[in-house]
Amino acid sequence: MATIRDVAKLAAVSVATVSRVLNNNGYVNKETKEKVQQAIQLLQYEPNTMAKGLAGKKTETLALVLPDISNPFFSEVARAVEDVAQLYGYTVVLCNTDSDTDKEQTYIQVMKRRYVDGMLFASNTLRAADVLMLNKANIPLVVLDRAPANVPCLVVRSKNNEGAKLAIRHLLDTGCRRIAHIYGPQETATGKERLIGYEEAVRSFPWYSPTLMEPGQFSIQGGMAAAEKLMERHPDIDGIFAGNDLMALGALKKLQQLGIPVPGRVSLIGFDGIELTRITEPELSTIAQPIYEIGATATRLLIKKIEGVQLENETYECEVELMARGSTRGNAEAGR
Amino acid sequence: MATIRDVAKLAAVSVATVSRVLNNNGYVNKETKEKVQQAIQLLQYEPNTMAKGLAGKKTETLALVLPDISNPFFSEVARAVEDVAQLYGYTVVLCNTDSDTDKEQTYIQVMKRRYVDGMLFASNTLRAADVLMLNKANIPLVVLDRAPANVPCLVVRSKNNEGAKLAIRHLLDTGCRRIAHIYGPQETATGKERLIGYEEAVRSFPWYSPTLMEPGQFSIQGGMAAAEKLMERHPDIDGIFAGNDLMALGALKKLQQLGIPVPGRVSLIGFDGIELTRITEPELSTIAQPIYEIGATATRLLIKKIEGVQLENETYECEVELMARGSTRGNAEAGR
DNA sequence: TCTAAATATGGTATCGGTTACACATTCTGC
DNA sequence: GCAGAATGTGTAACCGATACCATATTTAGA
Numbered sequence: 001m002a003t004i005r006d007v008a009k010l011a012a013v014s015v016a017t018v019s020r021v022l023n024n025n026g027y028v029n030k031e032t033k034e035k036v037q038q039a040i041q042l043l044q045y046e047p048n049t050m051a052k053g054l055a056g057k058k059t060e061t062l063a064l065v066l067p068d069i070s071n072p073f074f075s076e077v078a079r080a081v082e083d084v085a086q087l088y089g090y091t092v093v094l095c096n097t098d099s100d101t102d103k104e105q106t107y108i109q110v111m112k113r114r115y116v117d118g119m120l121f122a123s124n125t126l127r128a129a130d131v132l133m134l135n136k137a138n139i140p141l142v143v144l145d146r147a148p149a150n151v152p153c154l155v156v157r158s159k160n161n162e163g164a165k166l167a168i169r170h171l172l173d174t175g176c177r178r179i180a181h182i183y184g185p186q187e188t189a190t191g192k193e194r195l196i197g198y199e200e201a202v203r204s205f206p207w208y209s210p211t212l213m214e215p216g217q218f219s220i221q222g223g224m225a226a227a228e229k230l231m232e233r234h235p236d237i238d239g240i241f242a243g244n245d246l247m248a249l250g251a252l253k254k255l256q257q258l259g260i261p262v263p264g265r266v267s268l269i270g271f272d273g274i275e276l277t278r279i280t281e282p283e284l285s286t287i288a289q290p291i292y293e294i295g296a297t298a299t300r301l302l303i304k305k306i307e308g309v310q311l312e313n314e315t316y317e318c319e320v321e322l323m324a325r326g327s328t329r330g331n332a333e334a335g336r
Numbered sequence: 337m338a339t340i341r342d343v344a345k346l347a348a349v350s351v352a353t354v355s356r357v358l359n360n361n362g363y364v365n366k367e368t369k370e371k372v373q374q375a376i377q378l379l380q381y382e383p384n385t386m387a388k389g390l391a392g393k394k395t396e397t398l399a400l401v402l403p404d405i406s407n408p409f410f411s412e413v414a415r416a417v418e419d420v421a422q423l424y425g426y427t428v429v430l431c432n433t434d435s436d437t438d439k440e441q442t443y444i445q446v447m448k449r450r451y452v453d454g455m456l457f458a459s460n461t462l463r464a465a466d467v468l469m470l471n472k473a474n475i476p477l478v479v480l481d482r483a484p485a486n487v488p489c490l491v492v493r494s495k496n497n498e499g500a501k502l503a504i505r506h507l508l509d510t511g512c513r514r515i516a517h518i519y520g521p522q523e524t525a526t527g528k529e530r531l532i533g534y535e536e537a538v539r540s541f542p543w544y545s546p547t548l549m550e551p552g553q554f555s556i557q558g559g560m561a562a563a564e565k566l567m568e569r570h571p572d573i574d575g576i577f578a579g580n581d582l583m584a585l586g587a588l589k590k591l592q593q594l595g596i597p598v599p600g601r602v603s604l605i606g607f608d609g610i611e612l613t614r615i616t617e618p619e620l621s622t623i624a625q626p627i628y629e630i631g632a633t634a635t636r637l638l639i640k641k642i643e644g645v646q647l648e649n650e651t652y653e654c655e656v657e658l659m660a661r662g663s664t665r666g667n668a669e670a671g672r
Numbered sequence: 673t674c675t676a677a678a679t680a681t682g683g684t685a686t687c688g689g690t691t692a693c694a695c696a697t698t699c700t701g702c
Numbered sequence: 703g704c705a706g707a708a709t710g711t712g713t714a715a716c717c718g719a720t721a722c723c724a725t726a727t728t729t730a731g732a
Contacts, residue, residue, distance in 0.1 A: 001473070003688055014712045019690060026691090027709045049450040050389040051688035054717050059386065064430075068415065070611075075411040079404065082432050091446065092430045094400075096418050110427065114385040137337070220615055249615045256617035275406075279556055279585050280616060281592035339718055350682045355720060362721090363679045387718035390687050 002043035011039035022047060053115060062302065063111040065095040065104065066122040072274045073244070073291065077122055077144070080295025088303050090117070101125050112137060118302045120144070124188045140305040142298045146189030154305065155315045156298040160190055160271075163287040163320035164197025167241045167269045170285070170322055174329040176239030176267050178207045182216040182226040182251060184243040191218065194243045194271060212237070216247035223250025231258060231266075238266055239328075245270035245277050248284055252327065267328040273321075282326025289320050338379035347375035358383060389451060398638065399447040401431040401440065402458040408610045409580070409627065413458055413480070416631025424639050426453070437461045448473060454638045456480070460524045476641040478634045482525030490641065491651045492634040496526055496607075499623040499656035500533025503577045503605045506621070506658055510665040512575030512603050514543045518552040518562040518587060520579040527554065530579045530607060548573070552583035559586025567594060567602075574602055575664075581606035581613050584620055588663065603664040609657075618662025625656050 004022075008015045013032060020026040021036040028036075039045070053059040064081050066074045082092045093116065095107040104125050111119060118140040128148035134141050135153075142154045171179050181198040184191030195213065202208045214230050216222035223242055227250065230237055242248035248270030255262050262268050262282060270277060273288025297316060305311060340358075344351045349368060356362040357372040364372075375381070389395040400417050402410045418428045429452065431443040440461050447455060454476040464484035470477050471489075478490045507515050517534040520527030531549065538544050550566050552558035559578060563586065566573055578584035584606030591598050598604050598618060606613060609624025633652060641647060 004690095005688080015689080016691075016713080017711060020711090023690085027711085029710060032710080046445070046449045048390070048688050050386050050395065051717090052690080053386040054384070054390050054719085055688075055690040057690095057717080069405065069418065070408070070411045070415040072406070072408060072411070075406045075408070075414075078411075078430065079406040079432060082405065082430050086432075091450065094414065094418050094428045094430050096415060096422075109382070113382045114427065253615060253617050276612065276615070279589060279612070281589050340720095341718080351719080352683075352721080353681060356681090359720085363681080365680060368680080384718050387687090388720075390689085391718075391720040393687080393720090 001048075002045040004045075004047070006043055007036065007039045007045050010043060011036045057115075059115050059117055060089055061091050061093055061114065061116045062299070063093045063095055063107070063114075063116045063119045064122070065097060065107055065119060065126075067099045067124075068096055069094060071246075072276055073246075073272055074122060076274065076291045077295035080292040081120060081299045084296045084299035084303070090303065097123050097125060099123065099125050101127070105130075108134070112139065118142070118306045120298055120302055124185075124190075140302060142302040142305070144294065144298055152314060154301055154311065156294055156301065156318070157189070157315065158289040158294065158318045158320050160193035160320075161197040161200070163271060163289070164194040164241070165201045166320065166322050167271065167287050168198060168201035170324060170328060171239040171241060171267055171269060174263075174267060174324075176329070178212070178234065178237050179239040179241060180212040180214070180230045180234065180237045182214055182223055182230070182240060182242040182247045184216065184218040184247070188218075191243055198241060216242065216250065218244050218246060220246050220250035220253070223247030224254040225250075227251035227254040228258070231255070231260065240266060240268050242268070242270045245272040245274045245284065245286055248286065248327075249276060249280065252280055252284060262327050263329040269328055273323060277323075277325070280327075285325045285328040286323050287320050288323045290318055294318055337384075338381040340381075340383070342379055343372065343375045343381050346379060347372045393451075395451050395453055396425055397427050397429060397450065397452045398635070399429045399431055399443070399450075399452045399455045400458070401433060401443055401455060401462075403435045403460075404432055405430060407582075408612055409582075409608055410458060412610065412627045413631035416628040417456060417635045420632045420635035420639070426639065433459050433461060435459065435461050437463070441466075444470070448475065454478070454642045456634055456638055460521075460526075476638060478638040478641070480630065480634055488650060490637055490647065492630055492637065492654070493525070493651065494625040494630065494654045494656050496529035496656075497533040497536070499607060499625075500530040500577070501537045502656065502658050503607065503623050504534060504537035506660060506664060507575040507577060507603055507605060510599075510603060510660075512665070514548070514570065514573050515575035515577060516548040516550070516566045516570065516573045518550055518559055518566070518576060518578040518583045520552065520554040520583070524554075527579055534577055552578065552586065554580050554582060556582050556586035556589070559583030560590040561586075563587035563590040564594070567591070567596065576602060576604050578604070578606045581608040581610045581620065581622055584622065584663075585612060585616065588616055588620060598663050599665040605664055609659060613659075613661070616663075621661045621664040622659050623656050624659045626654055630654055 004015050004018050008018045018036050020028045021033050062085050069075055085092045097104045108130055120142050122144040128151045131151040131153050145157050147153045147155045183195040186192050214226040216226040240251055242251055252268055255266055260266055270284050270286040273286050277284035277286050340351050340354050344354045354372055356364045357369050398421050405411055421428045433440045444466055456478050458480040464487045467487040467489050481493050483489045483491045519531040522528050547569055550562040552562040576587055578587055584604055588604055591602055596602055606620050606622040609622050613620035613622050
């Protein structure tokens, strides 16, 4: 492979000049520039990113840390992150943590050694100590959803509480009179805030009872199990708000298996707005977060931070939107 | 950040010795080793991957090139790739091509500059010229599904033709007498081979007609449109084999919208075995590829190749398996 | 006891870039 | 016509590792 010195020799200039041409900085005469560019062409020269990174202290690499890329929510985020990164000339490194603190630690270590320019965490296992350490190591980071308490860092998130209330209001508006909630892990901000939103929205009703809440681990399986328990416990439930779409999908499946018409007897709404909510029949109503936008915004912020732009806000909150579709009463024909 | 020289100084040895300790090669006295390790601890030393890559010609990085990470098939592959890579100490860089040759070219360029140790292509846009170029540049690669014709390279794939026949046989076995096919893009080996498998399996039947085949672009939308057209054209269709699960999912949705009972009036089977086939009611019968295994195997092969192991086979074919579930007749209770 | 092999360690060139600094030439404005 | 800024280019130190080679000491075998 040709090196910068080969190019310099062929173009009969110094390596410094070639470097200037490559990076388009400093003064270079127009003809010299052309000469150099010809040499580059001729030699099929490609600058070595390793050498560049070593000398220039920039690797043009971002680390994306998430629980599991095969979860559709995260793969949509990942897609957005990569798109924006690519646009700005950055490369994305993928890290699956399975929400395991040890794995996360290992990745942080490895990414530090790799001198990634920045890190994006879509993971609830991030610890305050890590944030401080990364700050000290001068590695910019952006956190999706939630940062550890008491440490300053950039966060991009959605209005979970508001979204939960939106969901409940929609169920009430479409005639539901007894609404259950399938909630996500309470270690996650997402799971917790949506649960709180639900409670705040329903606790003043006479029918409210804590037994209307059931955990579903943010998974399809969990959603199925929770729906089954809920319907057994309270056969008169006529609305279910699931804390994310996967659990809602599971609940839908279980209800269909039990022969309970959706939305005929039970209305169902999820949260997130992943694509999969459109593949079922009926389509799933949901509180949509702008998933792609969240990933894209987070990445743009991260890159700004890397490039030294001062950012005022610490937390960026994204709006959520009610998608009323077939799984909630009165919307059987919606979304077609 | 501490460097190897800081460690050397603190431990009162040379950098060469520290390097030996780090890489566990060459002769090092036991006590010296401990001294060095203590210094490493004390300084919280982390070797700089850039420097290592530059000096040692190994970056411990793999590039994963695929059309779109948000497609569940590919995100499952990606998960497998990253798991295995992580296990062997490699880092995975993500590249979404959208099956766009230009984008792919750009990525190949960028990855060459980054001196990735190997590349994994799960993309049908790879051109013969690229393979040759990568060979010349001495960058190992593994291709999922299909390599360009006439170039030697490692391929990991599934038995598509056989799988298609398995699907048809299953539909016939469960009583179908007029089977349609929704096929994928014919530029892809996957799409083509499954279509051929279908044709070979059904062309001897009196009911066979080319109008029983309809393209569906491997997408949910495409599957819906195709199912609609097919049912309009041949209302007596009682079985549909879709060339992948996404199209089958789309077809299922459309059939349900049209009020056509599945599997009551039409049996439906997909191909791939993605997780999503389990979220519908009825669950989708499918010809399952071992998706995770494919990704994992491809990665293991790639790493072997990187580490200089001679590999005999050029093509590794994976077995496919019939998953008879609710969407095909006689299996309404299956999978519960 | 002598020699060759095994063990242990250090010095330093090298990988392929960036960039500070030095030096030369050409513009400008007064 | 000249000072000082703007333009243009080269030299070489440096980034932080690896690894080749040299050298010194121990060990083992004959």
